[in-house]
Amino acid sequence: MSKDKQSRRSILKLMASGASLSVLNLANSGAVNAALSGATGSSGAAAELDDYKALVCVYLFGGNDSSNMVFPLGGESRAGYNAIRQYLAVPERISLRDPDNAEYFKGSEIIDFSSHHIEQPEAMASYNNDGLAFHPFMEGINQLYSEGAVAVQANVGSHDGDLFAHNSQQEAWMRGAPLSYSGGYGWAAKMLDKLVPENAVNRHLSNVSVFGNHTWSKGKTITPMSIGDSGHIPSLALYYHHPNALARKSIIEEHYQHHANQGSNHLVKEYANTFINADKQTSGLNEQLANVGSVGNFDGINAQFRRVAEMIKLQKNSNLENKRQIFFIGIPGFDTHKGQDRGVKNGNRFNRPPYHGLLLRDLSNAITAFYRSIEDMSLKNSVTTFTMSEFGRTLAPNVNGGTDHGWGGHQLIVGGAVKGGFYGKMPDFSAGSKDLGARQMLNPTTRTEEMFGGIANWFGLSDEQSKDIFPALNLEGVNAKRYFKS
Amino acid sequence: MLKKKNLLLTLFLIFLVSACGGGGDDGGGGSTTPPDDQAGGSGGGSGGGTGGGTGGGTDTDTPPTFISAVNKYYLSVGEKQQLSLSGASAISNTLEWSGNGAAYLDNHKISNPVFKADAAGVFLLNVEVNYASAEGKLARTEIVRTEILVRESPVSQEITDIEAARFLQQSTFGPNRDEIQRVKDKGYEAWIDEQIAMSMAGQTLTEFADQGIDNQRYKRDEKWRWEVWGVQSIFSPNQLRHRMAFALSEILTISFVADLHLYQNPVALFSYYDLLLNSSFTSYRELLELVTLHPVMGHFLTYKGNRSSQDHRPDENYAREIMQLFTIGLFELNLDGTLKLDAAGKAIPSYTQQKITEFSKIFTGIDGDSLTEPMGFDDTKHDQGTKTLLRDSQTQIDLIVPAGQTTQQDLAMALNNLVNHTNTAPFISTLLIKRLVTSNPSPQYVERVSTRFVQTNGNLAEVAKAILLDPEARYGQESPSFGKLREPLIKATHMIRAFNGLNNQLFRIDEARALYYKFGQAPFYSPTVFNFFMPDYTQGGLRKENLTGPEFQILNTSQLVTNENLIYDVLANHRLNAQKIRFPPLNRDEIVDIYRQRNIEGLIEHINIYFTSGIMSQHMKETILKLEQKMKEQNEAEWPLVMNIMYFVLQSPEFSIQR
Structure with a gap:
C-alpha cells in the first residue's frame, strides 16, 4: 500500500469517527477536498482493497414518473407543478385506507431541509420556502431520509435524449456513456474489472443479477451470475x-x-x-444460501431484495473476503402510458390507490426493508442502493390518463455511507422555464455520468479510472465524492 | 498512371464444376454481371447494395467488394474454382489465403486466381489492393475479405437425411422421421409450397380448443387452453406456418405478464395467435393492419380508445413502437440491413420525436368492446388535422395526410407509409432470418431476402421461402459465425419431435406461465413489447467478435441450469409432472432398438441426423464413445446408458446451437 493511500485512509477514518454534522461541513470545505484528491491522484492499477463495499442497482424499467416521487408542496413551485401535471399532481394531503378502513398512512410530510445537505442551496432556494415531499406512499423512504440515509439526485438524464426509446436509453444508463461510444459494457462491471483482481477469492460471486441479463453487469473480464429471486438455486x-x-x-x-x-x-x-460458468457459479450455492440464516423481515416485499440480502450475508459469513460486489435488481411496470392515476379519489382520500403510487409504495417498502436488513448485519456503511430508470416522463397527462416518454428524472441513493440531502437542481415548473423541454418533459440539469462518477468514487475508483469508464465525465468543478460522507 | 487509377474491383465467380444443387438457382442475382473494366458504375451487380455509380476514378471511390451470389463461396472437396478478378491497376495487390484445411491457391495471379479444395473447412481469402495517388505513390490500402466454405461431400441432387433434418430445424418445431422423408421425396421448395397451400380449416388454436377432444376440459378452466398451443406447435402438420407464427409472435409482440385483464382472457390471446397463424403467409402490410386493429394489441399498447382532445396529447405508445419494433427500426438501413451512415460516419435516426407525435394522431378513434373481434373506427374521436408522416418512398418527400379524412383512410395511408419505407424490408427480413436460421446473417443474405420482400410487396410466404432456400441457410453451417442458440421452448419441442413422440393427448400445460417458470419463455409472456431478447443482444466472446446472440439474453445462469435439468427430467422420468407441465412420453423403444441393433456407431449416426444435423464434431463422437465405455464399466443397463448419452447430446454445445 502506498503512503499516499495510507494518509488518505487516515483522513477518512478521522472524518468517519467525528460527529457527523461537523464532519459534513468539513467535507465540503475546499481544503479537505484538495487533500483528498491529491491523495487519490496517484492510484493506478488494481490496488489491494481492505474494505468491503457492495453496490445495489434498483432498475425501474419503463421510465419512472419521478416528478411524482418528489414534488413541491406549496408556493409558486406548487402552482407551476399543479398547472402542468393537472389531475396527475399528487395532492398535498391525501390518505389511503386499507379494506378495513383503518388509515395506515396519512399525508405527505414536508422534507426537512434544515438538517440535511443541500448541494446547490441557491438553485434550491425557492424549494426551501415552498417545501418538497416524497410521494405520501413512500413512508419508508421518508423515514430513511430523516435518518440522513437518502440522497436525492434531482433531474438527471442521459446525454442524448435520442428518440426516448426504452432500449437505447436503458443502454445509455447501463453503459454510463453516450451510445456513440459503444463498447457495450456496463459501467458497474467495468468497475469490477478494475477493482477485483482475476485471482480474487469468490470472484465469481462478485457480480450478481436477480433480474436476468443486463448490460450494467456485463464486464470485460467478469461474468455476471444471474440467479432467480427465490426458491432453491438448482445445480x-x-x-x-x-x-x-x-x-x-x-x-x-x-x-x-x-x-x-x-x-x-x-x-x-x-x-x-456460459455452461462452464453456470456450473461453477451454481454448484453448492443453494446449500450455502440455505445456511445464511435470517436476513430480516421481507414479508410482502419483492423477493429480489431478500435474495440480494442473502447473498451479502453469505459474503459476511465468509469474512467478507470478496471485497467488492455489485447487484442488479429490476422492477418492471413503470411505463405508465395509460391510467397511471387510476386510483379513485374521494375528496382528499383515495378509495383505491393510484397505480403509479403503488409502484412507488412497493419501491419504498422494498428499499427500506433491505436497508434495515443490511443495518442488522452491521453493514449499512458498506452497502449503497440506488435507482436508475431510463427516463422521466412527460409532465402533462396524455388523453389516456397516462404519461409518455420524457427525459430527465430524479433518482435515489440510499445507504449508511450516504450524505443525505438534495443534489443537483429541482426543476423550475413555471411557464417558460428552461427546465421544461418539448412535450413538457424535463431537460436534465445533471448528466448521468456525474451521478455515476460520484458512486464510482465511493466504490474506490480513482479519477483517472472513472474517466476511463465514463468518457464524457467532466470532473471540473464537481465534487466527485459528493453523495458520501467519506 | 492516368489510365485507370482505380478500377472497380470485380470479383467474378465461375464455377468450373456444376453449380450448387438444392437452392442453387439463386446464382442469378450477382454473377450475371460480367467482369467490368470500366471505372465506376458497375457495383450494382448484386442488387444495389454495393452502391456503385459514383463515377470518376478517384481514391475515394467505392471500396472494392466481392460480388458473388452469396459473398461466400461454397465448394465441395475436390472442386476447383476460378475467381476472375479484373481491374485495379494499382501499385500492387496481394492475395492472401488462410484456413485450417488443405485448400490452396492453384495460381496466384491477381486477375484469375484458381483455388482448389482438398479438404473441408472454412477459408478466408484476403485481397489487399494498394491504390496509387496521382503521383503514382501509395495512397491507401483496402483489404477485402471473403469466406470460402468447403463441404465434406459434393452436392448431389438427392437430399440426404442429414440435409433434410437441417432444413427442418429451421422451418419446423423439429425434424421427425415422416417429415424428413417428405422433404427428401419432394425437395425443399415443393415441401414449402405444400406447407403454404395446406389448409388451416378447423386448425386454429381456438377451433382446436373449442372443438377438439379436450374441449370439455377447457370449458372448466380456460387457462388450460395453453396446452393447445403446445400440442399444435408440436403435432400440427402445418409446421412451417406454426414456426412462422411463433417467430411473428416475437416480432409483433404482445404480453400478458403484467396485465390482469389479458391474463384472465386466454381466449383473446388465442384470437391474436390465430391471427398470426392465419396471416403467416400473407403480405406484411395486410398482417400489420390486422394486428393494428386487433383489440389485444390495442389494449396492450394502450391506443384502444385513444382520442383527439383539445386538452391532451394522444397516447404515443403505439406510434412509437410500431415504428421502432414493427416496421422501420431506429436507424436508416441499407437494403442489406447495414446502417446507412452520414458524412461523419454516424448512424442516421429513421424518425424524430415529432414523427411519433404525428403518428399518435393517426391512432385515434380506434376502439371496440370485444377482445377478439377487430376494433372499429369512430371518426368523431379521430384527430381531424393534417399529419406529416415519414418520407414517401416514391416522392422522397414527407407524406402529408390531409385533414378531414376518415380514421380508416388515415390508417391506410399511415400503414402504407410505414411498410413501404425502405427500412421495413431489411428490418423485418433480418428479424425473420434471426428467428429461423442464424443470428448473424451476412449482409448479402439479408439483401437477397429483402429484395424478395420488396419484389413481392412483403409477401411473407415468399420471404420465408427466400430465407430457407438461400445458399447461406442451406450451406452456411461451416462458417464460424453461423447459427443461433436454440430458444428454450424450441429445444424442448425439437426433442419431442425427434424422439418421434407418440401421444399428444398426454401433453399438458396448465397455464402459460408454468412454461415460463420452467423455460424462461412462454408464448406472449415476454416482459414487454421488446420480446424476450433483443435482436442485437450480445455478450462475452460474441461481443469480441462483433456478433450477436439474441437468445443468449435469456440463457442466464439459473435458467440454463433449469432448462438442462428439465431435459433430464423428461428423459429420465418419461415425462415431467412438476410445475403444471406434463410432457408426452418419449419413444424410448425406438432409440434403444437402434443402439441394440446398430451399436454405438448406429446410435451416433442416428443422433447426427435427428439432433445435430450433420455438425457433430469429432470430439463429440469421441466423448460419446468414452461415455459408453465408462457406462459399460459401470454396468449400466441399456436404457440408462442410452438415456445418459441422449442427455449429454441434448445439453451439448453442438445441439444447443442450431446450425
Whole structure:
C-alpha cells in the first residue's frame, strides 16, 4: 500500500469517527477536498482493497414518473407543478385506507431541509420556502431520509435524449456513456474489472443479477451470475443425480472445455463458456444460501431484495473476503402510458390507490426493508442502493390518463455511507422555464455520468479510472465524492 | 498512371464444376454481371447494395467488394474454382489465403486466381489492393475479405437425411422421421409450397380448443387452453406456418405478464395467435393492419380508445413502437440491413420525436368492446388535422395526410407509409432470418431476402421461402459465425419431435406461465413489447467478435441450469409432472432398438441426423464413445446408458446451437 493511500485512509477514518454534522461541513470545505484528491491522484492499477463495499442497482424499467416521487408542496413551485401535471399532481394531503378502513398512512410530510445537505442551496432556494415531499406512499423512504440515509439526485438524464426509446436509453444508463461510444459494457462491471483482481477469492460471486441479463453487469473480464429471486438455486442434474454420473463428469467437462478453448464456431464457444460458468457459479450455492440464516423481515416485499440480502450475508459469513460486489435488481411496470392515476379519489382520500403510487409504495417498502436488513448485519456503511430508470416522463397527462416518454428524472441513493440531502437542481415548473423541454418533459440539469462518477468514487475508483469508464465525465468543478460522507 | 487509377474491383465467380444443387438457382442475382473494366458504375451487380455509380476514378471511390451470389463461396472437396478478378491497376495487390484445411491457391495471379479444395473447412481469402495517388505513390490500402466454405461431400441432387433434418430445424418445431422423408421425396421448395397451400380449416388454436377432444376440459378452466398451443406447435402438420407464427409472435409482440385483464382472457390471446397463424403467409402490410386493429394489441399498447382532445396529447405508445419494433427500426438501413451512415460516419435516426407525435394522431378513434373481434373506427374521436408522416418512398418527400379524412383512410395511408419505407424490408427480413436460421446473417443474405420482400410487396410466404432456400441457410453451417442458440421452448419441442413422440393427448400445460417458470419463455409472456431478447443482444466472446446472440439474453445462469435439468427430467422420468407441465412420453423403444441393433456407431449416426444435423464434431463422437465405455464399466443397463448419452447430446454445445 502506498503512503499516499495510507494518509488518505487516515483522513477518512478521522472524518468517519467525528460527529457527523461537523464532519459534513468539513467535507465540503475546499481544503479537505484538495487533500483528498491529491491523495487519490496517484492510484493506478488494481490496488489491494481492505474494505468491503457492495453496490445495489434498483432498475425501474419503463421510465419512472419521478416528478411524482418528489414534488413541491406549496408556493409558486406548487402552482407551476399543479398547472402542468393537472389531475396527475399528487395532492398535498391525501390518505389511503386499507379494506378495513383503518388509515395506515396519512399525508405527505414536508422534507426537512434544515438538517440535511443541500448541494446547490441557491438553485434550491425557492424549494426551501415552498417545501418538497416524497410521494405520501413512500413512508419508508421518508423515514430513511430523516435518518440522513437518502440522497436525492434531482433531474438527471442521459446525454442524448435520442428518440426516448426504452432500449437505447436503458443502454445509455447501463453503459454510463453516450451510445456513440459503444463498447457495450456496463459501467458497474467495468468497475469490477478494475477493482477485483482475476485471482480474487469468490470472484465469481462478485457480480450478481436477480433480474436476468443486463448490460450494467456485463464486464470485460467478469461474468455476471444471474440467479432467480427465490426458491432453491438448482445445480446441474447431470452431476448430482447419481455417483455413477459424477464419475463421468470429467468426460463431459472435457468436452465443454474443448469447445470453450478451441471451438471453431463462436456461438458454440460462447455456449460452452456460459455452461462452464453456470456450473461453477451454481454448484453448492443453494446449500450455502440455505445456511445464511435470517436476513430480516421481507414479508410482502419483492423477493429480489431478500435474495440480494442473502447473498451479502453469505459474503459476511465468509469474512467478507470478496471485497467488492455489485447487484442488479429490476422492477418492471413503470411505463405508465395509460391510467397511471387510476386510483379513485374521494375528496382528499383515495378509495383505491393510484397505480403509479403503488409502484412507488412497493419501491419504498422494498428499499427500506433491505436497508434495515443490511443495518442488522452491521453493514449499512458498506452497502449503497440506488435507482436508475431510463427516463422521466412527460409532465402533462396524455388523453389516456397516462404519461409518455420524457427525459430527465430524479433518482435515489440510499445507504449508511450516504450524505443525505438534495443534489443537483429541482426543476423550475413555471411557464417558460428552461427546465421544461418539448412535450413538457424535463431537460436534465445533471448528466448521468456525474451521478455515476460520484458512486464510482465511493466504490474506490480513482479519477483517472472513472474517466476511463465514463468518457464524457467532466470532473471540473464537481465534487466527485459528493453523495458520501467519506 | 492516368489510365485507370482505380478500377472497380470485380470479383467474378465461375464455377468450373456444376453449380450448387438444392437452392442453387439463386446464382442469378450477382454473377450475371460480367467482369467490368470500366471505372465506376458497375457495383450494382448484386442488387444495389454495393452502391456503385459514383463515377470518376478517384481514391475515394467505392471500396472494392466481392460480388458473388452469396459473398461466400461454397465448394465441395475436390472442386476447383476460378475467381476472375479484373481491374485495379494499382501499385500492387496481394492475395492472401488462410484456413485450417488443405485448400490452396492453384495460381496466384491477381486477375484469375484458381483455388482448389482438398479438404473441408472454412477459408478466408484476403485481397489487399494498394491504390496509387496521382503521383503514382501509395495512397491507401483496402483489404477485402471473403469466406470460402468447403463441404465434406459434393452436392448431389438427392437430399440426404442429414440435409433434410437441417432444413427442418429451421422451418419446423423439429425434424421427425415422416417429415424428413417428405422433404427428401419432394425437395425443399415443393415441401414449402405444400406447407403454404395446406389448409388451416378447423386448425386454429381456438377451433382446436373449442372443438377438439379436450374441449370439455377447457370449458372448466380456460387457462388450460395453453396446452393447445403446445400440442399444435408440436403435432400440427402445418409446421412451417406454426414456426412462422411463433417467430411473428416475437416480432409483433404482445404480453400478458403484467396485465390482469389479458391474463384472465386466454381466449383473446388465442384470437391474436390465430391471427398470426392465419396471416403467416400473407403480405406484411395486410398482417400489420390486422394486428393494428386487433383489440389485444390495442389494449396492450394502450391506443384502444385513444382520442383527439383539445386538452391532451394522444397516447404515443403505439406510434412509437410500431415504428421502432414493427416496421422501420431506429436507424436508416441499407437494403442489406447495414446502417446507412452520414458524412461523419454516424448512424442516421429513421424518425424524430415529432414523427411519433404525428403518428399518435393517426391512432385515434380506434376502439371496440370485444377482445377478439377487430376494433372499429369512430371518426368523431379521430384527430381531424393534417399529419406529416415519414418520407414517401416514391416522392422522397414527407407524406402529408390531409385533414378531414376518415380514421380508416388515415390508417391506410399511415400503414402504407410505414411498410413501404425502405427500412421495413431489411428490418423485418433480418428479424425473420434471426428467428429461423442464424443470428448473424451476412449482409448479402439479408439483401437477397429483402429484395424478395420488396419484389413481392412483403409477401411473407415468399420471404420465408427466400430465407430457407438461400445458399447461406442451406450451406452456411461451416462458417464460424453461423447459427443461433436454440430458444428454450424450441429445444424442448425439437426433442419431442425427434424422439418421434407418440401421444399428444398426454401433453399438458396448465397455464402459460408454468412454461415460463420452467423455460424462461412462454408464448406472449415476454416482459414487454421488446420480446424476450433483443435482436442485437450480445455478450462475452460474441461481443469480441462483433456478433450477436439474441437468445443468449435469456440463457442466464439459473435458467440454463433449469432448462438442462428439465431435459433430464423428461428423459429420465418419461415425462415431467412438476410445475403444471406434463410432457408426452418419449419413444424410448425406438432409440434403444437402434443402439441394440446398430451399436454405438448406429446410435451416433442416428443422433447426427435427428439432433445435430450433420455438425457433430469429432470430439463429440469421441466423448460419446468414452461415455459408453465408462457406462459399460459401470454396468449400466441399456436404457440408462442410452438415456445418459441422449442427455449429454441434448445439453451439448453442438445441439444447443442450431446450425
